[in-house]
Amino acid sequence: ENTDPQRIAFLLRKQWTLYSVTPLYRFSNAHLKNYSRLLSAFIAAERQKGWAVEVGVELDIKVAVSSLPDLKGSDQDHAAILVELFSRSPASQKTSEEKLIWSGWFCCVCGDDFFENVPEDFTCLPLFLTNGAESYTAIVGSWFQKTFDCCFHRLAISPLNLSWMAAMWTGCKVDKTASAMELIFSVPGLLQPLDISYAIHPEDAKALWDTVQKTPGEITQEEVDIFMDCLYSHFHRHFKIRLSAAKLVKVSTAIASAHCDGIIKFLQSQYLIGVLKLLTELAISQIQ
Amino acid sequence: IATSLPLPSEGDHLRPRIDLIAFMIDIKSKYSLRNVEASLAYVDASFFLGKVCFLVTGVGRLNCCSVEMSAIWKLREVYSSPVLFCELELEGIRVATAQRLLRMLEICAGLIPGVSALYFGSLMSRS
Numbered sequence: 001e002n003t004d005p006q007r008i009a010f011l012l013r014k015q016w017t018l019y020s021v022t023p024l025y026r027f028s029n030a031h032l033k034n035y036s037r038l039l040s041a042f043i044a045a046e047r048q049k050g051w052a053v054e055v056g057v058e059l060d061i062k063v064a065v066s067s068l069p070d071l072k073g074s075d076q077d078h079a080a081i082l083v084e085l086f087s088r089s090p091a092s093q094k095t096s097e098e099k100l101i102w103s104g105w106f107c108c109v110c111g112d113d114f115f116e117n118v119p120e121d122f123t124c125l126p127l128f129l130t131n132g133a134e135s136y137t138a139i140v141g142s143w144f145q146k147t148f149d150c151c152f153h154r155l156a157i158s159p160l161n162l163s164w165m166a167a168m169w170t171g172c173k174v175d176k177t178a179s180a181m182e183l184i185f186s187v188p189g190l191l192q193p194l195d196i197s198y199a200i201h202p203e204d205a206k207a208l209w210d211t212v213q214k215t216p217g218e219i220t221q222e223e224v225d226i227f228m229d230c231l232y233s234h235f236h237r238h239f240k241i242r243l244s245a246a247k248l249v250k251v252s253t254a255i256a257s258a259h260c261d262g263i264i265k266f267l268q269s270q271y272l273i274g275v276l277k278l279l280t281e282l283a284i285s286q287i288q
Numbered sequence: 289i290a291t292s293l294p295l296p297s298e299g300d301h302l303r304p305r306i307d308l309i310a311f312m313i314d315i316k317s318k319y320s321l322r323n324v325e326a327s328l329a330y331v332d333a334s335f336f337l338g339k340v341c342f343l344v345t346g347v348g349r350l351n352c353c354s355v356e357m358s359a360i361w362k363l364r365e366v367y368s369s370p371v372l373f374c375e376l377e378l379e380g381i382r383v384a385t386a387q388r389l390l391r392m393l394e395i396c397a398g399l400i401p402g403v404s405a406l407y408f409g410s411l412m413s414r415s
Contacts, residue, residue, distance in 0.1 A: 156351040244319035
């Protein structure tokens with residue numbers, strides 16, 4: 001995991017919406033500049049058709065498709081592909097002041113086991129992460145679908161998987177003083193859902209996880225269950241509320257935060273690949 | 289319907305004979321699994337000869353899953369009792385499941401000649 005921290009710094013502390021993507025047909029790293037032009041033209045054409053994002057403002061949209069060679073897990077993984085949309089108002093074309101308005105990246109971390117039998121013409125980048133307006137996501141997505149015959153689906157994260165993340169990320173060592181671990185639960189109410197936020201001091205959480213985990217580097221479902229049950233019973237003892245009957249919707253730790261609607265935020269560069277590996281697995285299981 | 293076992297002793301003398309126990313587990317609630325696991329301890333061993341079944345609800349939306357399937361299979365194995373899956377929010381499935389349970393109840397109560405609750409037990413050992 002020798003990823004240059006500077007290059008991937010822009011990925012941190014941003015909210016990314018997750019999608020699973022089926023393999024892309026006849027995608028080639030050699031044609032990235034072509035793809036930038038074609039996608040630019042596509043967006044311009046769509047806007048002529050009347051698809052407007054910002055009313056009243058005439059924006060010139062420039063597309064940049066690039067490769068992120070460090071963002072992969074194993075050598076078999078295809079390097080991550082980054083798509084960026086920049087806006088440039090016609091008035092300031094001379095000054096070429098470009099503003100990043102949308103970004104999305106495809107990646108695959110340790111997906112080789114699952115993609116063994118895929119024919120050569122296909123490129124496997126099962127995870128797609130976006131930041132920016134939903135309308136741009138839709139248009140970029142539809143261009144990729146048309147051009148590479150692939151399918152995008154929102155990637156939701158079940159409470160089961162969120163508990164795994166909570167346990168896994170609690171065990172990670174962080175250099176600076178870590179932020180509190182927060183779990184957010186949703187309880188269906190008669191008038192409106194009730195949200196319960198459970199914040200735990202990171203050292204207490206780590207101490208608890210250390211007593212539960214038997215083999216360092218390995219996590220079992222049983223250990224995750226024990227960890228969560230301890231947290232639930234502690235809460236019940238104090239507030240008489242059974243969190244195990246509520247729906248876990250968000251997990252926030254110093255490493256990353258994840259929401260069940262499929263939204264992630266990476267907070268530590270050293271664990272980025274680890275989190276991507278888990279998300280790649282979730283994306284692959286949704287595709288299959 | 290009881291929320292957990294054991295049943296309160298006050299109603300013992302008025303309670304009719306129990307022919308079938310269906311334990312309901314909501315896949316969206318870890319608590320419901322724990323509750324069922326705790327309640328199973330209060331069931332007399334003779335019930336596990338075909339008079340117990342597990343009804344797993346909420347399976348329509350796997351994205352809200354808080355209970356892992358391996359825990360459900362473990363229950364089926366350990367207690368040799370069938371597992372039914374149901375989505376309560378869909379009327380068709382709800383009605384179909386109710387009909388299945390009713391049929392099982394009729395067999396367990398001995399109302400169907402030639403078939404007893406032990407039949408369910410033999411189904412389990414084959415799988």
